[in-house]
Amino acid sequence: MDKNKIQVIVVGAGPAGVSAAITIAKAGKQVLLVDRSDNIGDKNVFGGCIYTKQTAEIFYNFLDEAPLERAITEEKIIMLTDTNSTDISHRFNTSDNCLAYTVVRSKWDRWCVEQAQKEGVYYAPKTLVKELLFENGKVVGIKTQFEKYYSDIVIIADGVNSLLAKQIGLRNELTDKDVTLNIKEVYRLPKQRLEDRFKVNSNEGVAAKILGGPLKDMFAMGFMYTNKDTISLGFGVSLDELKKQKIKPYELMDKLKSHPSIACYIKDAEFIEYSAHMIPEGSFDKIPKVFDNGVMIVGDAAGFVNNVHFEGTNLAMLSGKLAGETAIFALEKYDVSASVLSMYYKKLKDSIIIKDLKTHNNTITTLKKNIKTITTLYPELMSEALSVIACPDGIPKSEKYNKLFNDIIKSGVIQKSIPLGIFAMEKCLKK
Numbered sequence: 001m002d003k004n005k006i007q008v009i010v011v012g013a014g015p016a017g018v019s020a021a022i023t024i025a026k027a028g029k030q031v032l033l034v035d036r037s038d039n040i041g042d043k044n045v046f047g048g049c050i051y052t053k054q055t056a057e058i059f060y061n062f063l064d065e066a067p068l069e070r071a072i073t074e075e076k077i078i079m080l081t082d083t084n085s086t087d088i089s090h091r092f093n094t095s096d097n098c099l100a101y102t103v104v105r106s107k108w109d110r111w112c113v114e115q116a117q118k119e120g121v122y123y124a125p126k127t128l129v130k131e132l133l134f135e136n137g138k139v140v141g142i143k144t145q146f147e148k149y150y151s152d153i154v155i156i157a158d159g160v161n162s163l164l165a166k167q168i169g170l171r172n173e174l175t176d177k178d179v180t181l182n183i184k185e186v187y188r189l190p191k192q193r194l195e196d197r198f199k200v201n202s203n204e205g206v207a208a209k210i211l212g213g214p215l216k217d218m219f220a221m222g223f224m225y226t227n228k229d230t231i232s233l234g235f236g237v238s239l240d241e242l243k244k245q246k247i248k249p250y251e252l253m254d255k256l257k258s259h260p261s262i263a264c265y266i267k268d269a270e271f272i273e274y275s276a277h278m279i280p281e282g283s284f285d286k287i288p289k290v291f292d293n294g295v296m297i298v299g300d301a302a303g304f305v306n307n308v309h310f311e312g313t314n315l316a317m318l319s320g321k322l323a324g325e326t327a328i329f330a331l332e333k334y335d336v337s338a339s340v341l342s343m344y345y346k347k348l349k350d351s352i353i354i355k356d357l358k359t360h361n362n363t364i365t366t367l368k369k370n371i372k373t374i375t376t377l378y379p380e381l382m383s384e385a386l387s388v389i390a391c392p393d394g395i396p397k398s399e400k401y402n403k404l405f406n407d408i409i410k411s412g413v414i415q416k417s418i419p420l421g422i423f424a425m426e427k428c429l430k431k
């Protein structure tokens with residue numbers, strides 16, 4: 001290999017970049033994967049779950065060999081009022097054919113990069129790409145803090161705030177409406193206590209979404225995931241909402257973790273980590289041009305996140321794979337022009353990435369408009385309805401039913417739910 005020229009350079013060794021690099025290396029092409037981190041994954045913030053389907057397409061052996069934390073056997077929605085909570089839980093009573101696993105990014109990213117190296121990918125850690133090299137209207141390589149490297153194709157996988165995509169005019173500056181801020185704390189609890197507390201067997205785990213309570217009346221959602229002997233607890237909130245509400249992220253975090261229905265999960269657990277990171281507020285209309293002469297953009301850098309379903313890593317891996325396949329085709333044709341690389345966009349259109357982002361194009365706007373209904377009214381009415389059923393407090397049932405009925409009417413929840421119901425039905429019926 002010419003020291004400074006290679007067929008493909010991939011910038012960023014997150015899920016998107018590693019998937020692109022592995023796909024290309026498996027076809028026998030030369031690929032250099034660079035990342036600014038000393039220890040890959042150490043600074044990559046994540047909740048969270050990886051999903052079996054897309055992961056297995058890149059890492060055939062991951063179920064047997066990867067550093068997985070727990071198989072998600074319970075998906076939970078915790079609806080908080082100021083004082084109470086109502087949980088909706090969906091349990092799979094087996095971890096066979098599990099659709100999602102929690103991972104810890106520092107261990108997971110390291111394992112992924114090792115798999116890439118085994119496939120023949122050249123990996124360069126501690127390599128910060130400062131800019132892309134551009135000649136005659138085509139991207140021809142990268143400039144790092146050390147030197148210049150040339151390639152036929154560069155794949156940009158540098159994450160949510162992609163400076164490189166901005167540099168070549170494929171993306172605009174991010175605004176408050178384009179991203180959510182995510183705050184996460186990690187707590188350590190001995191494995192057995194964690195399993196008792198979350199009522200799971202060994203290696204099984206819980207993924208919870210948290211609505212309302214301290215996060216009410218704003219576009220924000222909490223999350224809680226179980227790892228082997230740690231719990232990840234946090235929330236994502238729209239940056240424009242944070243500004244509007246004039247509340248500091250750490251104040252929200254304090255309120256969330258001291259809510260009685262949340263505090264019980266982390267009681268006596270050792271606090272070990274605090275981190276913050278942005279996630280794109282993905283939608284079809286926000287997708288930038290994702291290819292040009294000699295270049296493609298994948299993963300968060302292209303805004304491929306489905307916030308409604310908490311999907312980011314799977315779309316990152318899939319887009320990396322599709323860009324990798326396109327790169328192989330272009331190299332074999334000896335043509336890396338935008339017209340050949342446009343095949344990447346066609347592949348995206350046929351995949352769940354663009355199909356799902358189209359389905360949810362207006363969902364966040366609709367949820368934001370109805371946020372009070374979703375985060376305040378629903379949790380409060382659920383709590384009240386269940387109290388009526390559950391509490392033998394000596395008040396005649398007819399009085400309690402009357403009060404509940406009146407509260408439902410007064411709240412306007414029925415009228416408010418109609419547009420939401422119609423919106424949801426349209427999404428289901430749309431092809």
Ligand SMILES: Cc1cc2nc3c(=O)[nH]c(=O)nc-3n(C[C@H](O)[C@H](O)[C@H](O)COP(=O)(O)OP(=O)(O)OC[C@H]3O[C@@H](n4cnc5c(N)ncnc54)[C@H](O)[C@@H]3O)c2cc1C
Pocket residue numbers: 011012013014015016017034035036037041044045046047048049050051127128129130157158159160182183184234277278279298299300301305310311312313314316
């Ligand atoms: C708190 C939180 C919880 C989440 N939970 C989930 C979840 O449960 N499920 C899910 O699917 N997704 C989740 N996500 C989203 C998911 O993490 C992202 O969608 C996914 O990591 C995107 O992968 P990526 O490879 O595009 O980018 P990243 O993972 O951000 O990787 C980008 C890489 O590029 C490197 N880099 C950046 N700039 C440069 C440069 N100039 N030079 C060299 N290297 C560079 C970085 O070091 C990094 O390694 C969560 C995110 C957060 C913040």
